[in-house]
Amino acid sequence: MTDTTQTVPEGPEIIVIDDVSKRFVVRKDNSLKERLVAFGRGRQHREDFWALRDVSARITAGTTVGLIGHNGSGKSTLLKVIGGILEPTSGTVSHRGRIAALLELGAGFHPDLTGRENVYLNASILGLSRAETDERFDEIVAFSGIAAFIDTQVKFYSSGMYVRLAFAVAVHTDPDILLVDEILAVGDEAFQRKCLDKIRSFQEQGRTILLVTHSLSQVTELCDWVILLDKGNVIFEGEPNKGVALLRENLEERRLAEGGDQAGIMGRGKILGARVHRAGGDEHDPVVPGDDLVVELDVEHYDGLDNWMAAVQIDSTTGQAVYGTTTKRLGLHLDRLTSPRTIRFTIKDVRFGTGKYFVNLSLMDDAGRHIHDLPQVASFDVPYYEFAVGAVFAEPVADDLGEVALTGEQRS
Structure with a gap:
């Protein structure tokens, strides 16, 4: 059940989700032979899977919202519905402004095209004109840090290179809404910090961000609001620390329930x-x-x-x-x-x-x-300590050592 004691952040609504449900059909026949045998036998070899059930939410402009939950809870499906990648089975999603979505590794990229060609392709998908892409191309490549490979076919890219280029394109389209699905988990630490810095810049500019991640520390650090999903249902909507604590409790319950005989023995x-x-x-x-x-x-x-x-x-x-x-x-x-x-x-x-x-x-x-x-x-x-911040307490002392002569190498 949704926690109704939480108050949605004030401000104009930029995304409105009304009673959204999404159904997928799961086939039980795995081989071609089984499908031929089962052909025409109705629905007995198919099963409905509801990834989302009657999800409603209001997203306020300028907020950063974390969609959290265990694997299979429906958070990535909800993000794709918001981004227009998937059509809901029922219900509606409405939004204002330009959306940039980073939903899958290399989504919007064609493997046989070069990085340069994919920048123009992906930028056009995200709503930029050719002239606008021309104007921002150098910034995109510089941010991605893969200038040496920009004219190489992306099928030869590593996963980190995919993410670098995709993120660089998305954040240079000036989106009003940025959708990010686990993309920050890929790439080296330096680039992850670069992405987080860009997200913080977007926050300062008042843009709206929806973030799917299993990194709960990122949720509590970046998000103003969380929506916790379980089996396609919203079970909590509110303050990030409370949502993260509830998710951890749910994950522990699932771990014990799914642990089999070993969990039965240990669970006592x-x-x-x-x-x-x-x-x-x-x-x-x-x-x-x-x-x-x-x-x-x-x-x-x-x-x-x-x-x-x-x-x-x-x-x-x-x-x-x-x-x-x-x-x-x-x-x-x-x-x-x-x-x-x-x-x-x-x-x-x-x-x-x-x-x-x-x-x-x-x-x-x-x-x-x-x-x-x-x-x-x-x-x-x-208690508050005015001279420093951080998780470690130590008394700092700073000394002005006066003017020093620097060599040319030190100055550079």
Whole structure:
């Protein structure tokens, strides 16, 4: 069920999705022989698959929206419907302004054409005239960083080169709406940073961005709003941190449900409760650099479990892991787990930077398979420190060393 307590960001609506459903027909006959035998037997060898079910949403101009969910939840299908790549089976999608879509690796590229020819082809698909493409061609190639291969057929491109050129074309069409589907997961780290910088520039310019990604840290870092889908239905719409936390809970439930016999055996273990506080303080006290942080978890296993471990991980608000350890790493030998018992981690002299941090706990077997997790079971705050930002606390000192003589090589 959609969380109706969340308020849609204010502003004019740029995309309106009304009761959109999308059905695909899945064939059960795999071979040509089976299809010939089944020909004319009606629908018994076909099955309807509903990728989307009655999806409605309002996207406000100038917002960055993350479409999140497990594999097969319908998020990429929804993005293609919004981009006009797929027609909905029922319902409507309306939007204002030019859309640029990066939905599939190399989509809009012809493998037998060169990079140069594909720039003009893809730009025309995205709505640019020949003259406009001429004017922006040098910028597109420079951004892509593959000038040496621009006259090579794209069928010889690596996946990273595909993405570089496709992204470069899309962002130089001056779109009002940018649709991005997992495209930032491909390419080297330097180019990914370049793409993220471009997305932030678009945000500053007030453009609307819809982003599909499995990188939850990107969602919490970039997005103003998230839509969480499950089996084609919207189950949450609202603030990114809440949506990400709910997705993590759903993924853990699916992992246990789909784990088969091993999950049945391991799934009878549980974390019963947890407490997180600074040493000598209460659970809601701020954690000051230099404090010892105490994390306790109560665990049990109904059938008994040998060779197990407990783990703690601390994340920033963007979902980035900033600290983690396990009893195994610390050399703590744990006897057979049956009746409830408590494990305590004491993290000495913590030096976290200003902000809020979330504590995640896990009960695992000795091979590192998760038996039970409590994501974001607790949080703590580190007070504001005016002289620096980041996840690490350290006192900075800056000195002006005065004028120095630089060599010509240093100046260049």
